[in-house]
Amino acid sequence: MDKIYSALTQIVGEDYVSNRPEELFTYSKDLGTSPPQFPEYVAAPRTAEEVSRIVRMANQEKVAVVPLGGGMTLAGLALPLRGGIVLDLKRMDRIIELNEKARYVVIEAGASHGKLTAHLHKHAPHLMHSEPGAPPAATIGGNLAIHGQGDLAHPYGFNSDMLNGLEVVLPTGEICRFGSCAIGCAWYTLHPLPDLGLFLGWNGSTGIITKVSLRLFPCKKFREMDIFVVEDETLIPDVLFALTHVGMAEDLVAWSSAIPPFANELHHISINITGDSKEEMEFKRRQIFDIKLSKYIRDGVGAIGAVAQPSERPQISKSADWKKGGGFEYVGSIMPVAAYPECYRRGAEISTRHDIPYTVLGRVIGAAHGMMFSWSYAFNRADDRSVQHARDALHETDDLVMELGGTIWKPAVFGQQLLMSRMDPNTLQMMKKVKTMLDPNGIMNPGNWEVA
Ligand SMILES: Cc1cc2nc3c(=O)[nH]c(=O)nc-3n(C[C@H](O)[C@H](O)[C@H](O)COP(=O)(O)OP(=O)(O)OC[C@H]3O[C@@H](n4cnc5c(N)ncnc54)[C@H](O)[C@@H]3O)c2cc1C
Incomplete structure (x- = not known):
């Protein structure tokens, strides 16, 4: 039996390790357009x-380790690019703990959002x-x-701004805690200790997050x-600015899609x-509609599309069926809200060029401090040309961002390289130093945020 397989079985037990091709197959893909990448082993640990x-053993054996949660980024970020x-x-x-009064x-x-x-x-x-x-999941x-x-x-703001504490296994195996939990207190705050935030946004390439204290609201x-509906996309930044001024909404998402045709x-x-x-509901509705949106209705440029829908959210995943093959991937970006009109127009052009009905969406972050704008591209998994069209559209969209x-x-490797090619050289060197x-x-999720 090979040495690494045997070491893994000793750590997590035989039932939670595999090197069987049919099981490795399911870990070689995600739902997006990335080509398959096979690991040599899969292990499912239970504790930090x-x-x-496992990480200490992987360091000895110089074998890659790729943390996997739900595998839902679509961008190939948890695919084992170098095996391992x-x-x-x-x-x-x-x-582990639900503290109602301190709201965390x-x-x-590894717990899912659905479970929480x-x-x-x-x-x-x-x-x-x-x-x-x-x-x-x-x-x-x-x-x-x-x-x-x-x-x-x-x-x-961002979910990563809602942390009270973190436990991380470093790439060399030490278990570290950050925030008040590091000094033995309850997990109620990340501040005011020195900032050691080296793990968020790194795709697991600087450590494996094992525990989290998350703020509740x-x-x-x-x-x-x-x-609320408008025809003219150039109005969207103004409408969002007005809505974020009153601050009465819990969530604000602007979106447009080619399907359904109406x-x-x-x-x-x-x-x-x-x-x-x-x-309270009536008060908020009045602030939003009577005070902020009525002028667009009066001017004949905006209308109420629907009221009091049961929390039905715009779902980009619905676009997965536009091509009848069940595939879709999107480029996400963090953009100024003012960029909405151009994001929509240029995105629709890219979609048309690749024969994909367009789906775009911008979720407001903070008081219009930015938005997460996404362009979603559907493809038919069974049709290589369709997959290639989506891939090309995704790359063009990275350039557009x-x-x-x-x-x-959440850039795929192509997007990470694009970002790093524009990055300030001192910042890039700092990233390299931190990683080294x-x-x-170099065992942690290699290929991700890899500075040349
Ligand atoms: C239809 C659809 C809608 C979506 N909408 C949203 C949305 O509204 N907001 C949003 O934020 N995202 C959205 N996403 C993107 C993505 O699914 C989520 O961000 C998801 O939470 C990622 O978690 P995951 O467990 O699937 O991560 P994975 O894909 O498993 O991992 C993501 C990256 O983190 C690394 N990683 C995983 N776990 C750990 C860990 N414990 N420690 C360190 N590194 C780790 C992986 O190696 C990988 O690089 C959407 C995706 C789909 C398919």
Whole structure:
């Protein structure tokens, strides 16, 4: 039996290791356009200590380690580009502490967003976390490792801004804690200790997040989704500026898509309103519609599309069926809100050129401090030409993000290289130093954020 396989079975037990081709096959792909990459082993640890032992062994053997959560980025970020061990973290899914009064939860990083939501519904229905629009199997750790954002992005920003503490296994195997938990206190704050934030946005290439303290927020009793519609895309930045001034919405998403045909070239703003009483709901609705949106209606340039929809969110995943093959991948970006019109127009052009119905979406982050703008491209998995069209469209869109002055979010390796080619040389060298210091053998998710 080979040495690495044997070491892995000793650490996590035989049932949780595999080197069987049919199981490696399922870990060689994600849902996007990336070509398959096979690992040599898959291991599913249960504790941070097991993760630490695996990483120490991998350092000795100079074998790559790729942390995997839900594998839902679509951008190939958890595919083993240099083979090695895929660490499937989904067994590390315990909810360790729910502190209702201080509004935080301590949770293992392999727990899914769906699990946390279900737990809160049951045990603390007056609290919520910022849930991404991703499938519920997406994990807390995977989302933080790429600076994800969820449905509380408008009031509270990125999910990675909602941390009270972190436990990380370093690439050399040490288990480190950051925040008040590092000095033995409760996991209630990350500040005011020195900033050691070297793990968010790195795609697991600087360490494996094993525990997280995540802030929770009030979950109001009533919620509704209203939709405001305009034809002229140049109005969207103004409308979003007005809506973020009143700050009455919980979530604000502007979107447009070619399908269904009646929606083509219309721009929808989904406005999520929540409240603890009918009066609070009515007050917020009045602030939004009577005070901020009525002038667009009076001028004949805007209309109410729908009111009080049951929290139906714009779902980019619906576009997966546009090509009848069940495939889609999107480029995400962090953009100034003012860029919406150009993002939409240029994105629709790219889609038309590649014969893909366009789907675009911009979620407001903070008080219009930025938006996560995405361009989604559907493809038919069974048709190589269709996949290639989507791939080309994705690459063109990465270039477009840079041209429009944005930053690619959760970039695939192509996008990472594009970003690093524009990066200030001192920053790039700093990234290289940090990676070399933390990961001297270059074993952690190699190929990601790799400075030449
Ligand atoms: C339909 C759809 C909608 C989406 N909507 C959103 C959205 O609204 N907001 C949003 O933020 N995202 C969204 N996403 C993108 C993505 O699915 C999520 O960000 C998801 O939370 C990523 O988590 P994951 O567990 O799937 O990560 P994975 O894909 O497993 O991993 C992501 C990266 O992090 C690394 N990693 C994984 N776990 C760890 C860990 N514990 N420690 C260190 N590194 C780790 C991996 O190696 C990889 O590089 C969407 C995706 C889809 C398919």
